[in-house]
Each structure stands twice: as C-alpha cells, then as structure tokens.
Amino acid sequence: MTTGTAATSTLLSAVNQALDDALAANPDVVVFGEDVADSEEGGVLGATKGLSSRHGSHRVRSTPISEQAIIGAAIGASLVGIRPVAEIMLMNFTTVAMDMIVNHAAKLRFMSGGKTHVPITIRMMTGAGLGTGGQHADFLEAWFVHTAGLKVVIPSNPSDAYGLLLSCIDDEDPCLFIENMPLYWTPGPAPVRGQRIPIGKARIARPGKDVTLISYSRQVFDALAVADKLSKEGIEAEVIDLRTISPLDDATLLESVARTRRAVVIHEATRQCGVGAEIASRIHENLHRELRAPVQRLGSAFCPVPFSKPLETAFVPGAQQIEAAVRRTLS
Amino acid sequence: MNQARSLPDAPVLLEIYRRATLIKQNDDRFRAVIQSGKLVMPYYSPRGQEIIPAATSVHLSDDDYICTIYRGVHDMLAKGVTPRALWAELAGRVTGSCKGKGGPMHITDPARGVMVTTGIVGSSMPIANGLALAAQLRGEKRVTIAYFGDGASNIGAFHEALNLASLWKLPVVFICQNNRFAEHTRYESGTSIGRIADRAAAYSMPGEHVDGNDPDAMWSAAGQAIARARAGDGPTLIEAMTFRFHGHIFGDADGYMSKEEKASAIARDPVVLLRRRLIERGMATDAALAELERGIELEIDAALQFALDSPYPDLAELRRDVYATEIQP
Amino acid sequence: MSTQILFPKIGFAMEEGTLAEWHVHDGAEVVAGQPLYVLESEKSAQDIESPASGTVRISVAAGTQCKVGDVLGEIV
Numbered sequence: 001m002t003t004g005t006a007a008t009s010t011l012l013s014a015v016n017q018a019l020d021d022a023l024a025a026n027p028d029v030v031v032f033g034e035d036v037a038d039s040e041e042g043g044v045l046g047a048t049k050g051l052s053s054r055h056g057s058h059r060v061r062s063t064p065i066s067e068q069a070i071i072g073a074a075i076g077a078s079l080v081g082i083r084p085v086a087e088i089m090l091m092n093f094t095t096v097a098m099d100m101i102v103n104h105a106a107k108l109r110f111m112s113g114g115k116t117h118v119p120i121t122i123r124m125m126t127g128a129g130l131g132t133g134g135q136h137a138d139f140l141e142a143w144f145v146h147t148a149g150l151k152v153v154i155p156s157n158p159s160d161a162y163g164l165l166l167s168c169i170d171d172e173d174p175c176l177f178i179e180n181m182p183l184y185w186t187p188g189p190a191p192v193r194g195q196r197i198p199i200g201k202a203r204i205a206r207p208g209k210d211v212t213l214i215s216y217s218r219q220v221f222d223a224l225a226v227a228d229k230l231s232k233e234g235i236e237a238e239v240i241d242l243r244t245i246s247p248l249d250d251a252t253l254l255e256s257v258a259r260t261r262r263a264v265v266i267h268e269a270t271r272q273c274g275v276g277a278e279i280a281s282r283i284h285e286n287l288h289r290e291l292r293a294p295v296q297r298l299g300s301a302f303c304p305v306p307f308s309k310p311l312e313t314a315f316v317p318g319a320q321q322i323e324a325a326v327r328r329t330l331s
Numbered sequence: 332m333n334q335a336r337s338l339p340d341a342p343v344l345l346e347i348y349r350r351a352t353l354i355k356q357n358d359d360r361f362r363a364v365i366q367s368g369k370l371v372m373p374y375y376s377p378r379g380q381e382i383i384p385a386a387t388s389v390h391l392s393d394d395d396y397i398c399t400i401y402r403g404v405h406d407m408l409a410k411g412v413t414p415r416a417l418w419a420e421l422a423g424r425v426t427g428s429c430k431g432k433g434g435p436m437h438i439t440d441p442a443r444g445v446m447v448t449t450g451i452v453g454s455s456m457p458i459a460n461g462l463a464l465a466a467q468l469r470g471e472k473r474v475t476i477a478y479f480g481d482g483a484s485n486i487g488a489f490h491e492a493l494n495l496a497s498l499w500k501l502p503v504v505f506i507c508q509n510n511r512f513a514e515h516t517r518y519e520s521g522t523s524i525g526r527i528a529d530r531a532a533a534y535s536m537p538g539e540h541v542d543g544n545d546p547d548a549m550w551s552a553a554g555q556a557i558a559r560a561r562a563g564d565g566p567t568l569i570e571a572m573t574f575r576f577h578g579h580i581f582g583d584a585d586g587y588m589s590k591e592e593k594a595s596a597i598a599r600d601p602v603v604l605l606r607r608r609l610i611e612r613g614m615a616t617d618a619a620l621a622e623l624e625r626g627i628e629l630e631i632d633a634a635l636q637f638a639l640d641s642p643y644p645d646l647a648e649l650r651r652d653v654y655a656t657e658i659q660p
Numbered sequence: 661m662s663t664q665i666l667f668p669k670i671g672f673a674m675e676e677g678t679l680a681e682w683h684v685h686d687g688a689e690v691v692a693g694q695p696l697y698v699l700e701s702e703k704s705a706q707d708i709e710s711p712a713s714g715t716v717r718i719s720v721a722a723g724t725q726c727k728v729g730d731v732l733g734e735i736v
Binding site for chain 2 (some may be wrong): 030058059061062063066067068069071072073074075076077078079080081082084096098100103104108109111113114115116117147148150167171172174187
Binding site (some may be wrong): 012044045046075129130131132181182184185 | 663669672673674676702703
C-alpha cells in the first residue's frame with residue numbers, strides 16, 4: 001500500500017507516533033498503564049517513550065500493576081468524555097481484567113439504554129516467537145470477538161497500526177488494539193501523519209484469482225510469502241489482511257471468495273472456536289454453492305505456547321502448512 | 332471541618348428524612364407489587380440501609396457522581412433518580428431510565444450523576460476512580476461516591492482501587508455499607524479483619540467506622556470525607572454499619588441468620604427512629620411528616636401506573652446501543 | 661577446545677541487535693569474564709563478557725546487525 005517514496009517505519013514507532021499525535025491533537029486523550037511514563041522508561045519495550053515528557057505526567061501516567069484498576073479508571077473517565085488509551089502490557093494480562101472489559105466496557109452502553117458509553121482503547125501486545133512461554137504470548141482475540149459491544153483491531157504493519165490506533169481513539173465504542181511483539185521491529189510502510197484507517201475495513205494485501213488467503217497480524221507475511229511462491233507455478237493467491245476482526249469486513253471477504261471460490265484462513269490463535277471458524281462458517285453460509293473446496297483453517301497447536309525453541313517454532317502455523325492447505329483446496 | 336462535625340440542622344435532617352422515606356416507601360411498594368405478581372424480577376431490597384445514602388447525598392449535587400451496585404435503589408433514589416424512571420425501568424418498559432434494557436441491577440441516570448450500577452460485587456470502585464480522575468484532570472470540583480457492601484471489600488478490585496485512589500489522590504469517597512452479610516455468609520465467616528475501615532490504613536487514607544443508621548453520625552462522616560475529596564486532599568474509606576431487613580434477595584428464607592438478630596434490627600428501624608427524633612427535637616410535627624409520607628405515596632401510585640401503562644421496548648432495541656451504530660439485521 | 665562467541669538474547673523481546681564495538685582486537689588474549697564487545701539493542705547498550713579464556717578470533721566486524729544465535733567469533 002505504499003505510494004511514491006518507500007518510507008519505512010516499524011510497528012513500535014508507529015504506535016508511539018499515533019499516541020503522540022493523538023495526545024497533541026486532543027487534550028482529552030490520556031494514556032495510562034504499567035511503566036508507560038518516561039520515569040519508567042516509556043514502556044517495557046519503549047512503545048510510549050517520550051510521551052510523558054512531551055505531554056505531561058498527568059496525561060501519560062504509569063500505574064501500579066493493577067489491571068482491574070487500570071481498565072476501571074479508563075471506563076469511568078470515558079463515561080464523562082475523557083479518551084483514555086489504557087495499556088495492559090500483555091494480552092494474557094487481560095485475564096485479570098476480564099470483569100472490567102467484558103462486564104462493563106462492553107455492556108454499559110446497552111445496559112444504560114444508551115445513556116452512557118465507553119470510548120476507550122485498550123492496547124496490548126502478544127505473540128509467540130520470543131521464548132516467553134505459556135503466559136505471555138497467547139492470542140485470545142476470539143474471546144473478545146465473541147463479546148457484543150467490543151471492537152477488536154489487529155494490525156500487521158506500521159501504516160495500518162498508526163491509522164487504526166487513531167481510529168480507535170476517535171471511536172465511540174471500546175476498542176481492543178492488539179500489537180504483535182515479534183513484528184514490532186519489522187520494517188514496513190510508514191504511516192501518513194494524521195491519516196486514519198477505518199475500523200472494520202480489510203485490506204487486500206495482494207490481489208489474486210485462484211484462492212483467497214485470509215489472515216491478520218503476523219500470519220499475513222507468511223501468507224504473502226506462500227502467495228509469491230505459488231505464483232511461480234501460475235497459482236495466483238489473493239491475500240486479505242483483515243486488520244479488524246470485530247466487526248468483520250464481510251463484504252471484502254465474500255466478494256473475494258466469490259471470485260476465487262477457494263479460501264484458507266490462517267491465524268496464530270488456536271483453531272478451536274477461533275476467528276477462523278467464524279470466517280469459514282460465514283463463507284460456507286453465503287457461498288456454499290460457489291465453493292470448489294471446503295474452507296481450510298489453520299491455527300496454532302492446541303496447547304499452551306511452549307518455551308523450547310523447536311516446539312515454539314512448530315507451534316505456530318508456518319508457510320509449509322499454508323502451502324499445503326492451499327493445495328488441498330486446489331486438488 | 333467544624334461544619335461537617337456539627338449536627339445537621341432542621342432543614343437538613345428533614346431532607347434526610349424525606350429521602351429515607353422516599354426509599355422506604357418505594358421499597359415497601361416494590362416488594363408488595365412483586366408479591367402481587369404484577370412485576371417479575373430479582374429484587375435486592377435495601378430496606379434498613381436508607382440512612383446511608385440519604386445522609387450522604389444531601390452533601391452532593393447533580394454534578395457529583397455515584398457508582399453503585401445491584402442492591403442500590405436506595406442510592407439511586409437518594410441521588411435524585413425519579414420514581415417514574417425507576418419504576419418504569421424495573422417494569423422493563425421503554426420509558427425506564429435505561430429503556431428497560433438495564434433493569435434493577437443497572438440503573439443509569441447521568442443527569443442525576445448516577446453513572447454506573449453494577450451487578451458484579453466489587454466493580455463499582457475501579458470505575459468510580461475513573462470518574463474522579465476525569466474531574467481531577469479537568470480541575471473540576473466534582474466528587475465521586477463508590478457504594479459497595481462488606482463482601483466487596485474481600486475482592487481484589489477493592490484493594491486495587493483504594494491503592495490507586497490514594498496514590499493519585501483522587502476525589503472519591505468509598506462508602507462500604509456493612510450490612511453484615513455477604514450474600515448468605517456472615518461477616519465474621521468471610522472477612523479477616525474486625526473493621527473494614529481499618530483496611531484504609533493499608534492505603535494511607537482515613538478510615539471512618541460509623542453507625543450508618545444514625546443520621547447525625549452518617550451525615551457528619553460523609554460530609555467530612557466529601558469536603559476532603561473536594562478540597563483535593565484525596566479519598567476516604569467509610570464503613571457504615573447497617574442491616575438489611577429482607578435478606579440477600581427478596582424471597583430469601585434467611586436461614587443463615589438468627590430470627591432474634593433480624594427482629595432486633597427491625598425493631599430499631601432507622602427510618603422510624605429518625606421520624607421519632609425529628610418530632611422529639613421539635614423539628615417537625617407528626618402531621619407534617621404524615622403529609623410528606625402521603626405525598627410520596629401519591630407519587631409512587633403515579634409512578635407505578637406510569638410504568639404499567641408504558642410500552643415495552645421495541646424488539647429492534649436488541650440491535651441498538653450495542654455499538655454507537657445500530658447493528659444491521 | 662574452542663568456545664563460540666554467540667550473539668545472546670538479552671531482555672524480553674530482543675530478536676536482533678548490533679555488535680557495536682569490540683573491546684579487544686583479533687588475536688588478543690582474554691580471560692573469561694573480561695568485557696569483550698558492546699551489544700546495542702532497542703533498549704540499551706551493554707558490555708558482554710568473554711565466555712572463556714584464550715585467544716580471540718573475530719569473525720563479525722563491529723557495526724554489524726546480528727540475530728540472536730549468530731556466531732561472532734571464537735575463543736581458542
């Protein structure tokens with residue numbers, strides 16, 4: 001999606017830039033979470049570095065390790081017009097704030113009959129590959145996609161991360177913003193300052209006509225690599241980067257699969273009741289007669305994220321599995 | 332805080348009585364109507380706990396916020412939610428405070444500062460912090476009250492919230508309505524400390540243990556804590572001792588408490604005692620109070636009729652207020 | 661017996677970094693625990709100690725971007 005000069009950035013600096021721009025543009029934006037202020041090094045990986053120095057430690061605050069208190073404070077402040085961006089550090093730590101996220105952030109608009117709403121953004125990072133083992137790398141997005149009232153955004157590259165984070169902060173509903181740690185330093189298209197990317201709109205990362213590879217976050221890169229390889233055999237795979245997984249961009253998905261008549265869904269979360277199951281089901285419900293093969297689903301092994309390097313590498317679906325799945329749809 | 336330590340004067344005490352009576356009479360009617368079968372809902376009666384929010388809320392205006400819990404109709408009425416909006420909501424009607432979509436456990440009325448009512452024990456406190464943070468960030472003088480029960484002080488959220496409120500000096504008052512039972516579990520069987528107020532020391536904030544059924548003591552403690560929060564001096568934890576007359580949920584067999592304990596609490600009905608005190612102190616006549624009570628009965632009659640005459644929400648409401656934009660069918 | 665000098669993972673999410681500077685020249689005699697080179701990552705720059713005693717054989721030049729596990733040289 002780059003145009004003109006091939007300026008590059010990283011996911012980490014794009015997140016930092018989006019927060020910086022949002023804080024500068026709107027005095028109601030505040031950022032808080034564990035270690036986010038510069039006195040605590042601006043985040044464990046530096047995502048918020050410089051923000052408290054530029055925008056003040058009253059607006060960019062480090063918190064105690066108290067996930068319920070963090071999300072609760074974000075919810076309460078948002079009810080009266082503050083635009084909090086709360087950081088939960090790692091996606092696994094949302095488990096200790098589930099009451100606040102699922103029972104409150106997601107439901108207060110409905111339960112109040114629209115009298116209040118919760119315009120918060122909850123940032124978190126995750127992803128296997130860094131040897132962090134079973135409690136620091138899960139993809140739990142299906143839980144949140146399953147919950148009415150939440151929006152779930154999961155960018156794969158700097159440009160999308162920047163534009164989507166600004167859109168989440170603008171949005172009137174609670175948004176979960178999932179950052180993939182192993183992608184933090186991967187170079188990618190630089191954001192255009194101030195440019196929003198709409199929530200709920202997928203991106204066709206590579207056009208094709210023979211099969212649609214549907215993915216998000218890190219697996220988009222694996223899908224693109226497989227598509228390039230297959231192209232040498234004359235198989236043209238279309239690759240869709242969903243970017244938002246709630247709400248799903250049905251229009252883009254179904255339009256693509258209606259053309260290619262074959263689909264493979266790939267994500268790092270485990271397959272069982274994963275987002276891929278929902279997507280496969282929607283495709284079957286809408287395009288049953290057009291499909292040339294059942295939709296293939298790939299996810300990580302059905303086990304906790306393992307530590308040992310060979311296990312961790314094999315845990316995540318890779319290019320080989322994607323290629324094999326594509327070939328199953330073609331046979 | 333000399334003003335707050337003094338006793339409430341006649342107009343204030345009368346206003347506390349008006350609010351307490353409003354709560355008592357509405358609650359009496361809710362239970363009667365539920366028993367009649369006309370309204371069907373789980374109901375957590377606050378009868379016996381009226382004085383706590385009545386004596387607190389006279390220090391507050393519509394600009395101040397409260398977060399309360401499923402046993403909370405007393406807190407809502409004291410803060411100014413109208414019986415019409417409340418009855419219609421409890422009847423599940425579209426004219427209710429939340430279009431009938433929240434129900435008795437989720438009353439919300441931002442115009443009166445009733446910002447969140449939660450059905451989850453312990454969850455009022457972290458959100459109250461956020462409301463207080465907003466006021467602090469904007470330099471407003473608003474105060475937020477977090478109401479909760481004794482059982483909630485054993486939940487992690489209580490401890491996280493008090494720590495953060497103290498650390499950030501938030502303008503919030505934590506009011507624990509200690510009715511001595513966490514659902515069916517006696518206080519001593521579930522709480523490791525004799526007084527919840529003593530837990531404040533762990534978070535470097537004042538902890539006040541008061542008789543929540545005594546309007547003088549409750550008014551004074553709440554006034555001091557609210558003034559402290561408004562002045563920017565940070566949070567206070569108040570443990571207000573009280574007793575619930577109708578168990579955890581209306582219809583409870585109360586098998587977990589002794590009959591004598593309950594009878595003795597009801598014999599010291601705080602609303603009846605306040606009425607007596609007003610007359611003894613020469614602040615009101617029996618006739619004037621009877622007139623006030625009749626007025627409330629008429630208001631309840633009208634609210635009940637309004638609720639029953641109101642339509643149920645359109646089924647399209649299932650798709651509304653889930654997100655800012657209506658979900659397409 | 662020689663010991664490989666391997667680029668280490670230091671910190672939570674480090675996958676790569678820069679071998680910023682060698683403290684010793686190729687062929688120098690070192691003792692285990694002596695500062696050997698400077699590793700720069702996203703988070704910090706720090707001295708990395710020699711894993712063994714002996715003669716340093718450098719195979720990666722200062723200023724090179726390295727991945728965790730890369731062989732930087734050996735101690736013979």
